[in-house]
Amino acid sequence: MVAISLSIGLITWVLIMVLFVKVVVSWWVLPVLAHQKLKRNGFRGPPPTFPLGNIAEMKRIRKASAAINGDSHSFPSSKVSHDIHSTVFPHFAQWQASYGKKFVYWLGTEPFLYIADPHFMKQISVAVMAKGWGKPAVFRNDRRPMFGDGLVMTEGDVWVRHRHILTPAFNPANLKAMTKFMVESTTKMLNEWSSLVNSASGEIDVEREITATAGDIIAKASFGICNGGGRDAFDYLRALQFTLFQNSTYVGVPFSSLFFCPGRTLAAKRLGAAIDRLFLSLVSERKLSQNSSSDLLSRLIEGQKSTGDVGKMGLTTRELVDECKTFFFGGHETTALATSWTLLLLATRPEWQDILREEIKEVIGDKEIDFNMLSGLKKMGCVFSEVLRLYPSAPNIQRQAKGDIEVGSMTIPKGTNIWIDIVAMHRDPDLWGDDANEFKPERFVEDSIRGGCNHKMGYLPFGFGGRMCIGKSLSSMEYKIVLTLILSRFSLSLSPNYSHSPATLLSLRPAHGLPLIVTPLHP
Numbered sequence: 084m085v086a087i088s089l090s091i092g093l094i095t096w097v098l099i100m101v102l103f104v105k106v107v108v109s110w111w112v113l114p115v116l117a118h119q120k121l122k123r124n125g126f127r128g129p130p131p132t133f134p135l136g137n138i139a140e141m142k143r144i145r146k147a148s149a150a151i152n153g154d155s156h157s158f159p160s161s162k163v164s165h166d167i168h169s170t171v172f173p174h175f176a177q178w179q180a181s182y183g184k185k186f187v188y189w190l191g192t193e194p195f196l197y198i199a200d201p202h203f204m205k206q207i208s209v210a211v212m213a214k215g216w217g218k219p220a221v222f223r224n225d226r227r228p229m230f231g232d233g234l235v236m237t238e239g240d241v242w243v244r245h246r247h248i249l250t251p252a253f254n255p256a257n258l259k260a261m262t263k264f265m266v267e268s269t270t271k272m273l274n275e276w277s278s279l280v281n282s283a284s285g286e287i288d289v290e291r292e293i294t295a296t297a298g299d300i301i302a303k304a305s306f307g308i309c310n311g312g313g314r315d316a317f318d319y320l321r322a323l324q325f326t327l328f329q330n331s332t333y334v335g336v337p338f339s340s341l342f343f344c345p346g347r348t349l350a351a352k353r354l355g356a357a358i359d360r361l362f363l364s365l366v367s368e369r370k371l372s373q374n375s376s377s378d379l380l381s382r383l384i385e386g387q388k389s390t391g392d393v394g395k396m397g398l399t400t401r402e403l404v405d406e407c408k409t410f411f412f413g414g415h416e417t418t419a420l421a422t423s424w425t426l427l428l429l430a431t432r433p434e435w436q437d438i439l440r441e442e443i444k445e446v447i448g449d450k451e452i453d454f455n456m457l458s459g460l461k462k463m464g465c466v467f468s469e470v471l472r473l474y475p476s477a478p479n480i481q482r483q484a485k486g487d488i489e490v491g492s493m494t495i496p497k498g499t500n501i502w503i504d505i506v507a508m509h510r511d512p513d514l515w516g517d518d519a520n521e522f523k524p525e526r527f528v529e530d531s532i533r534g535g536c537n538h539k540m541g542y543l544p545f546g547f548g549g550r551m552c553i554g555k556s557l558s559s560m561e562y563k564i565v566l567t568l569i570l571s572r573f574s575l576s577l578s579p580n581y582s583h584s585p586a587t588l589l590s591l592r593p594a595h596g597l598p599l600i601v602t603p604l605h606p
């Protein structure tokens with residue numbers, strides 16, 4: 084009996100020691116070795132401490148910046164400055180001043196190579212093909228309730244398979260079929276605006292309105308859910324976004340989800356499970372249904388049926404659920420934000436409202452909007468590109484090195500996370516000239532692809548390489564339809580209640596909404 088107790092005690096002790104060694108090796112020894120290797124390769128950066136890395140310094144810099152710029156980094160409506168890098172990412176702005184456009188910083192025990200240098204980006208993108216990129220494991224785990232293993236998060240052969248299956252769903256014929264949903268949902272919103280402005284001051288929070296309408300559009304376009312039926316998914320996802328990103332300070336710190344924010348972790352898990360149930364019932368119902376529709380989900384299921392091999396070639400039910408979540412989130416907020424920031428910029432520059440109205444008159448006139456007409460809205464395309472330059476919905480791109488990456492004489496060690504600062508690159512005077520912080524859509528009239536940026540990797544609103552945004556054409560189409568309908572019925576001006584406070588909550592959004600004065604053109 085004593086011998087058995089001794090053996091159990093010994094085994095328990097050995098297991099605890101193995102666990103302890105594993106924890107020390109993964110969270111202390113390996114990060115220190117990686118740090119030394121990065122230093123040997125010439126990458127400098129703020130010195131980290133265990134176990135927070137540079138998180139404490141980031142918090143201190145943010146606090147100091149808030150004290151200088153006001154609590155919310157806000158500017159009153161009379162002063163809308165587009166020079167936002169040092170208020171949105173004050174820690175990066177400060178470290179850039181000390182260490183240049185590439186340096187290493189640490190989120191907990193995770194090394195991140197910060198890059199705002201397109202020349203270096205180009206060298207890396209040549210060295211690694213799309214399939215060879217990973218996504219930071221630390222974010223994959225944290226964001227699992229939101230994206231699961233959807234396309235944004237997958238890696239390697241799984242990513243190739245998903246991308247291959249999903250790409251045809253975004254072909255022009257399928258997009259064309261969505262025109263109707265977009266016009267319907269936007270017209271409904273604008274009819275409500277008409278009643279609202281007649282009865283009140285004319286002030287409308289356009290960001291809230293446009294995001295809800297974009298949710299409606301993607302619910303119809305992706306899953307055929309009509310008449311506000313996507314509301315539950317929309318509300319859950321919005322709550323999940325706030326839960327995950329409003330308080331994500333300790334991501335990368337060992338056991339942070341357990342010790343620093345157990346409530347947040349639990350709430351995110353619950354919301355994630357509720358969203359999963361919702362999409363699971365949708366996918367299951369649709370798989371049983373005999374009726375075919377023109378939405379993205381039907382296209383994916385039909386593709387799966389036609390291959391006949393559900394497990395190997397098509398997407399499993401679980402994978403379909405994760406892609407539904409990814410489309411729903413990635414598909415509405417990014418485009419809605421681009422449209423909202425556009426309305427702000429047009430409110431500050433009314434001459435561009437006139438230019439676009441003139442173009443709409445020429446290209447569309449009194450006819451119903453047709454998919455084929457949209458490519459004629461060239462100036463609107465330039466405004467879209469310029470808005471995404473100044474206010475990129477995706478303010479950063481993240482990657483993880485799956486093996487050592489050789490760049491010239493330098494090595495980026497396997498496991499290093501990479502953080503590409505899009506906000507910084509899009510307003511770097513070395514790339515764009517002295518007017519980098521000004522709203523000038525005309526730069527894209529002369530150079531429609533990169534707006535005169537002197538490096539082709541300096542303008543990346545939709546990412547780069549094989550992992551470029553799959554919804555790029557869908558978003559451009561939706562943007563043009565929504566903006567055409569708004570500008571045909573209303574003019575926009577700044578509200579005195581607007582305070583300019585761009586902030587990140589995964590995407591770059593106005594922290595206090597976007598109230599504008601909306602006036603009907605034809606009372």
Ligand code: HEM
Binds near residue numbers: 547
């Ligand atoms: C203005 C609108 C949009 C912007 C600015 C935008 C931006 C981006 C960026 C920067 C990436 C690259 C991320 C990376 O490399 O890690 C990306 C990827 C992605 N986007 Fe978008 N996006 C927009 C609209 C959409 C829409 C409408 C959808 C879908 C309905 C969508 C779905 C996705 C997906 C699934 C990926 C992952 C692609 C992959 O890794 O293969 N996006 N997007």
